[in-house]
Amino acid sequence: MPSFSLAMHGKHARVSPRPGCYDCHPGPVTQCLRTAIEGMQSCENCHGNLQEMATSLRNGRRPWLDEPKCSNCHQGLEIDTGSTLYRDARGHHGVYCATCHYEPHAWWPSLLPKDNRQAILLQGESGPLGKNCLACHTSLPDEPGPHGLPPSSTAEVVNLAPSSPLEGRRFLGPPVTSSSQAHLSMPRRGKMVLIPELLVPEDRIGERVSLYYLVCSADHSWCSDVRSLGRVTLGHTVLFPIIETPTPLSGIPAGTYRIYVGFSRVPDFSDLVYSFYEVKLD
Ligand code: HEC
Ligand code: HEC
Ligand code: HEC
Ligand code: HEC
Ligand code: HEC
Known part of the structure; x- marks a missing residue:
């Protein structure tokens, strides 16, 4: 037998029921193939099925050295x-x-x-x-x-240092008194992406939550709608990818605003954990 790969794939191409790639390669839990690009999500699309893998090896393909190419x-x-x-x-x-x-x-x-x-x-x-x-x-x-x-x-990207969470208060209501995590200047026009990161309290790790954000004027006389940023399972920190401008900041007057980010398991926000950033819009 010329190679271990030929032995494995060649032999198993002829057994019934025929195993899938994930029966031997990391999966079905690990899922070694994780790209979200459709068309690149099936092993066989790139490597061929067991039979084709074996045939290519018999025809001189060198295991581990000759693998699929993007240009295929x-x-x-x-x-x-x-x-x-x-x-x-x-x-x-x-x-x-x-x-x-x-x-x-x-x-x-x-x-x-x-x-x-x-x-x-x-x-x-x-x-x-x-x-x-x-x-x-x-x-x-x-x-x-x-x-x-x-x-x-497409955007200027601002990464914010992980911030400590504030718990048990709502987005709306009187402005929180604790100081904000960052002070920045942002242009109202021209796209800019703000990437806040929130530390997760130990007892919330592993929960499945929804992410939210909201923009308010510094005195809370004006607030945008609460925007949902999808659902995640909490690790030690949460990264919020937020496209801040052109929406919703481009339409509002220059001044100081607060950008709130938070997560909650329940729709009434009673278990909300959040933080905020003070942003000066020029
Ligand atoms: C019965 C178990 C088994 C199945 C099923 C299996 N593999 Fe493998 N595969 C192996 C083993 C074992 C190796 C390591 C061989 C070695 O060390 O050379 C391997 C190596 C490989 C390699 C690297 C060597 C090479 O030939 O380039 C690729 C690529 C590969 N497998 C792809 C696949 C794909 C794609 C499928 C599904 C169509 C699949 N395998 C199904 C057991 C399996
Ligand atoms: C979009 C094409 C594509 C798909 C789909 C794909 N592979 Fe690969 N695979 C590649 C490329 C490219 C390489 C060579 C990687 C390199 O150069 O490091 C490779 C390499 C491998 C190797 C050799 C190990 C290595 O790191 O070189 C194994 C084993 C393998 N793939 C298994 C699988 C299995 C199992 C699946 C399905 C779960 C799969 N591949 C799906 C393109 C693909
Ligand atoms: C400096 C970053 C960069 C490097 C280095 C790079 N790429 Fe890309 N590649 C991109 C971007 C960005 C796109 C998306 C283009 C688009 O959306 O039009 C892309 C697209 C692609 C595509 C999809 C093309 C299509 O048909 O839409 C393939 C395949 C690809 N790259 C392969 C490669 C390979 C192979 C290499 C190494 C030889 C490589 N890339 C190196 C940035 C890069
Ligand atoms: C088996 C065929 C196949 C192979 C091999 C393959 N791709 Fe793709 N790829 C596709 C298909 C199908 C799509 C989705 C349709 C499209 O946009 O062309 C896609 C889409 C993409 C896109 C998104 C393009 C866009 O404009 O959104 C990128 C990036 C890409 N591939 C990169 C790669 C890279 C890097 C490799 C090599 C490691 C590779 N592909 C190998 C089939 C393949
Ligand atoms: C992943 C990082 C990366 C991305 C993204 C990237 N580049 Fe580069 N680019 C490089 C590196 C590294 C060099 C080599 C610099 C050197 O040799 O000093 C380079 C060199 C160049 C050069 C050669 C002249 C010079 O400035 O050194 C041009 C032109 C260039 N890039 C254009 C672009 C354009 C246009 C884009 C976006 C469409 C882009 N690059 C995106 C990393 C990147």
């Missing part, structure tokens, strides 16, 4: 990596493909929130890095970028 399905500039494995290949001025697309089998955007964290911190949303050149460049380049993409800056 995608065409374009800097996509064909020749005989170099994805994990070793580089594009855009020597930047690893994996820097911008992430690990094999968890290509951004991923179904697992933890995987997306780095992309969100760098460019405000998950997906390949480069839609926003400012994720890496300090000023907007004047030449094309990866795959010939035009220079673009």
Whole structure:
């Protein structure tokens, strides 16, 4: 038998019932394949089924060294990596493909929130890095970028230090007296992304909650609608990806505002944990 891979895949292509890839590879709980990109979510699409894997090995494919390539399905500039494995290949001025697309089998955007964290911190949303050149460049380049993409800056991203939670109060009502976590200046026009991070009290870790945010004037005479940011299972911290401008801040007058972020399990917010940021809109 020429290789262990041929022994495993070749033999199991002929047994009944025929096992699925996840019967042996990390899954069904671990789910080694986590990308959210549709069309890239089935092992067989890229690797072929057991029979095809065995056949390719018999025809000279070297296990572990000859793996699927992006260019099997995608065409374009800097996509064909020749005989170099994805994990070793580089594009855009020597930047690893994996820097911008992430690990094999968890290509951004991923179904697992933890995987997306780095992309969100760098460019405000998950997906390949480069839609926003400012994720890496300090000023907007004047030449094309990866795959010939035009220079673009979708947003300026502000990461806020993890803040301590305030408990048991509502978003609405009199302004809280404790001091806010950050003071920043933001432009009302031109997109800017604010990424607050909230520390989770020990006894709430593991709960499934909804995330919310809300903008109020400093004296609470005006507040926006409470916006929902989806549901998460709480870890030690919660990262709130919030597109702050152009909505809802672009339409309101210059001045000082409070941006509240919080999470709650129940719709009446009685178990709310939240924090807020004081933001000066110029
Ligand atoms: C019966 C168990 C079993 C099943 C089912 C199985 N694998 Fe494997 N697979 C293995 C083992 C064991 C290895 C390690 C072989 C080695 O160490 O060389 C392996 C290695 C691999 C490799 C790396 C070696 C190579 O040939 O490039 C790939 C890729 C792979 N499997 C893909 C798949 C895919 C895709 C499926 C589903 C179509 C699948 N496997 C189903 C057991 C299995
Ligand atoms: C979108 C295409 C694609 C899909 C879908 C895909 N793979 Fe892969 N797989 C790759 C690429 C590309 C590599 C080479 C990774 C590298 O260069 O590090 C690879 C490598 C592997 C390897 C070798 C280990 C390694 O890190 O090199 C195994 C095992 C494997 N895949 C199993 C699977 C299994 C099991 C599934 C389904 C759960 C799956 N793959 C789905 C593209 C894919
Ligand atoms: C089996 C075929 C296949 C392979 C191999 C494959 N993809 Fe895809 N990919 C698709 C399909 C299908 C789509 C969804 C349709 C589309 O946008 O082209 C997609 C979409 C994407 C998108 C989103 C495009 C967009 O405009 O939203 C990215 C990014 C991407 N693939 C990256 C990769 C990378 C990186 C690799 C190599 C590691 C790879 N793909 C390998 C089939 C594949
Ligand atoms: C500097 C960041 C960066 C690097 C490095 C990079 N890419 Fe990309 N890639 C992107 C961005 C951004 C997109 C999304 C383009 C879009 O949405 O139009 C993309 C899109 C893709 C797609 C999907 C194309 C399609 O049809 O929509 C593939 C496949 C791909 N890259 C493969 C690679 C490979 C292979 C490498 C390494 C040789 C690589 N990329 C290096 C940023 C990068
Ligand atoms: C993941 C990080 C990353 C992203 C995202 C990125 N670049 Fe780059 N870019 C680099 C690195 C690293 C270099 C090499 C710098 C060097 O050699 O000093 C580079 C170099 C360049 C260069 C060559 C001239 C120079 O400034 O060094 C151009 C032009 C460029 N990038 C354009 C773009 C454009 C346009 C975008 C957005 C569409 C983009 N890049 C996105 C990392 C990135």
